[in-house]
Amino acid sequence: MGRTIFLLISVVLVAYYVYIPLPDAIEEPWTIGRKAAIVKIGTDLASFGELLGISHFMETMQLLMKFQEVPPTSDENVTVMETNFNSIPVRIYIPKRKSMTRRRGLFYIHGGGWCLGSAALLTYDTLSRWTAHKLDAVVVSTDYGLAPKHHFPRQFEDVYRSLRWFLQEDVLEKYGVDPKRVGVSGDSSGGNLAAAVTQQLIQDPDVKIKLKVQALIYPALQALDTNVPSYQEGSHFPMLTRSLMVRFWSEYFTTDQGLEKAMLLNEHVPMESSHLLQFVNWSSLLPERYKKSHIYKNPTPGSSELAQKYPGFIDVKACPLLANDNILRQLPLTYIITCQYDVLRDDGLMYVKRLQNVGVHVTHHHIEDGFHGAFAFPGLRLSERMQNQYLSWLIKNL
Template sequence: MWKKLLTVTVVLNVIVSLMIAWFMEEWSHTAQGKLPSKTAVILHAVNNNLVTVDADIEPPGFLLSASKKSEERELIREDTTIPLDSDYTLPVRIYHYADLEHAPVILYFHGGAFLEGYGSIDTHDNIVRALAEKTEAVVVSPGYRVAPDHVFPTAVNDSYQSLKWVYENAEKWGGNPEKIAVAGDSAGGNLAAVTALKSRDLHGPEIIAQLLYYPLTTFKDVKLESRTAYDSGYYLLSRQVMLKARNAYTPKEDMWNNPYTSPLEADTLDGLPPAMIMTAQYDPLRDEGELYAEKLHEAGVPVQAVRYNGVMHGFVSFFEVMKSGEMALNESELFLDKAAADEIVYDDEFSLTVQKVPAGMQRVREEAEAFAIAAFLVGKRTLTTLIP
C-alpha cells in the first residue's frame, strides 16, 4: 500500500513541477524576447495583481540571496519633519546607527512618477534601509510634495530645502555635513540630479556624489528606442503613466525645457559631483539615463554608467529576491565609499558597463528561487479560484 502511495506522490510531484515549469516558460516569452525566469515570474506576479510592487516577495528562507552587512548593531529609524519657509512641514525618515561619528550622509528621493499614490517614503523604505546598512551612512528620505496638488517646482524646492536641512542637522545623527550624497530612483533619480544642479547654481551645500537609479532625465518628446520598445507598462512603467505624470507635474509645455525638470536639456553640466547612473535593459527610461551619463562625461564630470541586463524598471526595489538588485546595491556601496574618500577620478573615455544576467551557480540559484516563487503564485491563484 505504501509503495502505491509513494508512487502516486512522486507522480503528482512530477506533474506539478512540470506544470510550474510550463507556466514559467510561458511567462518568459514577450514581444521583446525571452526574459530571465526570475524577471518573468516577478513581472507576472505584479501585472496580474498577485502581489503589489512594494510587497515582500520571498522564496523559502534557505533560498534568499539577500544578506545584511551586520545584524549585531541596531539600525535606528527616526520619523520626523522638515520645516519649510511656507510653514509647511515635510515628513522625513532617517536611518542611522547609534555610534556614528562624521559618517557620510545620503539624501534619498523616492520614486513614484511625481504623482500621489505612486510612491512614498514607505514604499521605498527597503532601499533606504539597505543603503544605511551597507554604507553605514546616515540615510535621509524626505516625503516631498507631489502632483496633482503640487506642480513643478514644488517637488524641486522641497528637495533643495531638504538638502539644506540635512546640511544643517546632519551632525545630530553622527553625519558629516561636508560629505552629503544625493540619490534616488526614477522620479527620485530626477530630483537627485536636479538637486545637484540647483545646489551648484545657488552655491548651496557641496554634494560629493549623485547616485541615480533609472532616472527620468527629460520631459520632452524625444525619439528613444527604449521609450518605444518598453512603454506598454508590462515592465512596470508605461507611456500612459509617463504622460499622466507630465500633464500633472509639468502642465505647461515650457516647463519641459527647464533644466530643473529635464536635466538632460541643461545648457551646461560643468561642476557637478561624480555620478553613478544605473539603468535597466527593459525600461523606457533606459536610453535617457545613459544619454545623461554621456552628457555628464562630456562636461568633465566623473561618471560610472551601468546597464543591468535582464531586468525591468524598478529592479533595485526587488533586491531581496533579485540578484541584480543586490548587485546594484553592492556597486552603489563601493561608489559611495570612494566618493566619501574622494577617490573618484575622471576617465577620458566614456564607457557603459553592461552587467549580464547572472550565470553559473548564481543562475542555478536564480532559477531555483524563480521556481519557488512561481510555485507560490500558482498555488495562490489556485486557492483564489477555488475559494472566491
C-alpha cells in the same frame, strides 16, 4: 450554460493577468510576472475608477499604495525616526554601532512618477535601513508633495528645501554626519529630482556645504522627446509602459489631459523652444548599439499655448538634461544605473554622454537584463546584484 460562461470569463481574466510576455534575457520571469500582474490589476482598477468618474487615476493608485507603508520601526542595526526638515516630512536612519568619526550622509529621494510613493513604503524603508547599515551612513529619506494635488515646481521645491535644511552645519552635526561626505540619490522620478537639486545646489551661493556625489537610478531626465528608441522599444514592458510614463510626466505639470495627448503624439514642444532639442538629440548622444534601426525625427512642433500654460516641460528644474555645459561641468562624482528594458534607458544614457563630454567623472552601470523598478524589487537576485554594485560605488566614493 451560465457556469460555462463564468468559467470562460475566469480563464480569460487569469490569462490576461498571469501571462506577461517578457524578453528571454529576463531572469526569474515568474517572480517578475507575479509582481507585474499586481501592478496591472492596480492600474486597471484605477483606470476603471477614473472612467466611471469615481476617482482620479493617481488618487486611486495612492490609496492602494498606502497599504504598503510601514511605521518607522528601529531594529537591532538601525535607529529609525521621523521628523520635518523645513516643514518637509523625512524619515531618518542612523546606524546603532558606535563610530569614532562622523559618518557619511545620504539624502534619498523616492520614485513614483512625482505622483506616488513615500519614504514609508516598505520597499524604500527596507532599502534605506539596508543602506544605512551596510554603508554605515545616516540616510535621510525625504517626502514631497505629490500630483495631482501638487504640480511642478512643488515637488522640486519641497526636495530642495529639505536638502538645504540637511546641509546646514548644525543639522549635520546633530546627526553625526561629516559635511565633506554627503551625497544625494534617487530612483526614477526620484533620480530626476536628485539630478535637478544637485544642479541647483551648485548655483546656490547661500549653501556652503556641497554634495560629494550623486547616484541616479534609472532617472527620468527629459520630457521633450517621448519617442526616443527606449520609449519605442519598451512601450509595452509591464512595469513602466510608454503611456504610463507620459501620464506621469503630464501629471507632474497639470491635470489637463490636453498635454498628455500632445506628449503621446510627441507634438508638445513649440517651435520657439525647438533649440532645446539639441540637448536631448539621441542621434548624437546615444551609443550606436542603442540606435539600432531607429531613424531620428525631430518632434513635430506643438502649440505655444501648452508651453505657456505649463512651462515645466521646458524647464531645467523638471528636465535636467536641458542644463547647459557650464552647469554640467561643475557637477560632483556621478553614478548612473540604466536598464535595457526600460523606457527611461535613453535618458540615463544621454546624461552619461553629456557629463562625460564636459569632463565629469561618471561611473555608469548598464544592466543588460534589467528593467524599470528592478533596483528595489523584493526577493529578486537581480535587485540584490544592482544594490551591491550601488553600495560598492558609495563605499568607494562617498
